[in-house]
Amino acid sequence: MIYAIYPQIHAFALQKLQAGLSEKYTYHHVAHTLDVLEQCTKIADLEGVVAPEELFLLQVGALYHDMGFLYTYQGHEDKSCEIADVDLTNFGFSKPQKEVVFGLIKATQVPQNPQTKLEEIICDADLDYLGRPDFYAIGEGLYQEFLWQGIVKNELDWNRVQVKFLKNHRYFTPSSIARREKQKQEYLQQVIEKVARLELL
Incomplete structure (x- = not known):
């Protein structure tokens, strides 16, 4: 099952953020990504409607939702999707799985307009x-x-x-x-x- 590789993705994504984010990011820093990840997991548990693969994709979405800040401030969501596309392809994600992650990333764009339960969860986690x-x-x-x-x-x-x-x-x-x-x-x-x-x- 693909979610067995979650520890590797987690470590890879965090290392990327830690190495590349400017210290001037006093909000969109690694601690924010970890907070969103924690809240996604907590809200998913409270909502009680998330299957294991969905939780896995939600957690990956949280890890990558602000990855675009490595390169740009405005429009960082699109850049986050580009980065996720490359990385998740290398990790063996299917196209439908990647599309779910892209949807999660884009859902966090303000004003938020989530279309699925998972997107609602990441939106609430992002601004918890x-x-x-x-x-x-x-x-x-x-x-x-x-x-x-x-x-x-x-x-x-x-x-x-x-x-x-x-x-x-x-x-x-x-x-x-x-x-x-x-x-x-x-x-x-x-x-x-x-x-x-x-x-x-």
Whole structure:
């Protein structure tokens, strides 16, 4: 069975990310990929509808979903698919298996629009932190990365982006809605209040 080679794929993908990602990626780093992988596995278990091969493909999708950042910031999902195509062919994946992984990678593109249960799971795993206690710590990493990329200019800019993003975001799986949505809404209110304070300065 192909999922017997998962340990090799896991090691190969992580080594690739560790060797190639710039230290300026303070959000899209190896720890983020590992977090998404962990949450994919956890949400799949909570949803209770994922077969072994599906879980394997979901985990591979998590490992490769941000691989494109090795080469580009904008449009990294397409680059991630290109890299996955080469690597997974070398690992002996079939065309249908690769197509599932490509779909998983593309599903994480914002605004998210998952088409399958597996895609819903990876979307929720990718943004699981929005309803977690480490919301502000992880958000600070994304803020620094956005400053580096020129996406935001200052803290007020950043918090306005946060408000818009949190308002537009939705979780898809029942387990993520149950575990994360209430806390996410509390963070949204806190960030709205922070924007109001910053606008008075």
